[in-house]
Amino acid sequence: MAQTTAVDPAADADDTPPPSSSPRQALKANSASARERKFGRKLLLPAFVVSVIITQVPFLVTIYYSFQDWNLQRPNDRAFAGFDNYVTVFTGGSFIPAMIATIIIVGGSVLLSLVLGLGLATLLDRKFVGQAFARTLLITPFLVMPAAAALIWKWTMLDANVGMVNWALGLLNIPAVAWNTDFPLVTIIAVLTWQYTPFMMLILLAGLQSQSGEILEAASVDGAGGWRIFTAMTLPHLRQYLILATVLGTIMMIQVFDPVAIMTRGTGGTKTLSYLLYERAFVGLEVGEAAAYGVVTVILTIIVATLALRSVFKFLTEEGSRS
């Protein structure tokens, strides 16, 4: 597939082989390492083949479909369509709003969960009564099945009549809000933020705990205040963890479908690219047009994911293989 080969992590591989392998390969006889490589390839092959069959081959077929004029209601009425489907995608008026919805939902949720996650990680990074228990409770939202989270939030938390959010607002004398009908975008971002904050928190907490206590103490002895230590030392130390959390969070959320399908059905500016494609293909039965949306979505995702992945790829592999 294009996104895998176009980039050149191979260059990295030649320059910086994994630390564990370089001295060994230099020492070993050529024939032995060749046999070893052959063995390695054999081990890789099954997983590689399965991955190609399930993910790569269907994408090639999707590309083929995107050049077909094909509606499932008229299955026999199939013809080559040239770039017609792509023209529909870009001039049909649904694509740009869907892209904006995706950016707002993913961007908003990533940002909010990152900030909240940083706050929670900072609160948890100190000794207090029941610390382990607090952490256990805090990771729960991330473990909750997204379909259940969407339903519970929609019907018991955000419902206009019996929702607990409105009840809490009522305690503060704030009038009830019809979240689900008036602010669908907010409801989606709320659920996603609730689910992903624990994920961000866990990564950032690991970052905070890897910070050397002695250095912080020295800074404190030298008279640096809490805020100054946080901005001058903790945040720079956290930088790579923040990047990692952002990239992984974005990649997981960019395919967001469950809360949109369950809570809003794409109404009120929540029709993301993945929901739009679903609607065109499985409600409108427009295979060709939906395939074109699919191809465009994939290309956009590849661009974002490649840029994002490349920014953390070194970090992932170096940290992972360091022993």
Added chain:
Amino acid sequence: MTSATATRQAPSRLGRKTTSGLVTLFTWFVVFVFFFPVAWMVFTSFKTEGAAATFPPQFVTDLSLDRYRDILGRGMGPYLINSTIASVGSTLIVMLLAIPAAYGLSVRPITRWSDMLFFFISTRFMPVAASIIPVYIVLQKAGLLDNINALAFLYVGINLPIAIWMMRSFFAEIPREVVEAAQIDGAGYFRELVRVSLPMVSPGAAAAALITFIFAWNEYFLANLLTSTLARTTPPFLGSVVDGRGQFLAALCAASTLAVLPVVLAGWVAQKRLVRGLAMGAIK
């Protein structure tokens, strides 16, 4: 968040203990707010439908297991069984494929290993949009819609990359000397993998299996689209509990509690390993 850092660093003062206590209190308040939707879900699942739908909410009311009996009586059992088959089955196959692949990638780096890694990680991030239409049409033609094995097979494709990534990072931690010593003792590559390396990464393999299981158990999009009655799994079933006419809140909460229970319990038990796996080995 500043105060948290401040209290740790602050020189001892009279006010220090009070500040620390306040920060702890605030922390617990935030924890309570975050956990509240889950707690409320469980609490509501024990109420009667009437009590669940009253506003302002009732905090003291008769509690019973009746909603659980109702929801199981309405046939939730088969959905839970289907979910179990799809997630356990796909997890087993994923691990069978991922362990050798990760071993091949890490302990004996093949040429252009980094290319290979990039390939596997990128398939994980390929939107379902890329493949769903042909997959649907092929399954339809082959009569495999609403087939739990077909769903499990697709879950293998989704979860394989992340499992390979995690396992690779665990294999990479095995000291070279251990592997080389086994080889000098005359163990073949395969025997070395089974006898020496595998036992050393088994805790990591458990974590990878758990994460694979979680993703499969929670998956909604494919399950909703590719199954209808026979092979329907739990996530798409939950939505059907919502009833346009009658009251459904307590039943929905009971069904959701049952649906999230296995993953939440497993996640609580294995939380330390979970973190590392989810960060794909980038964090110890």
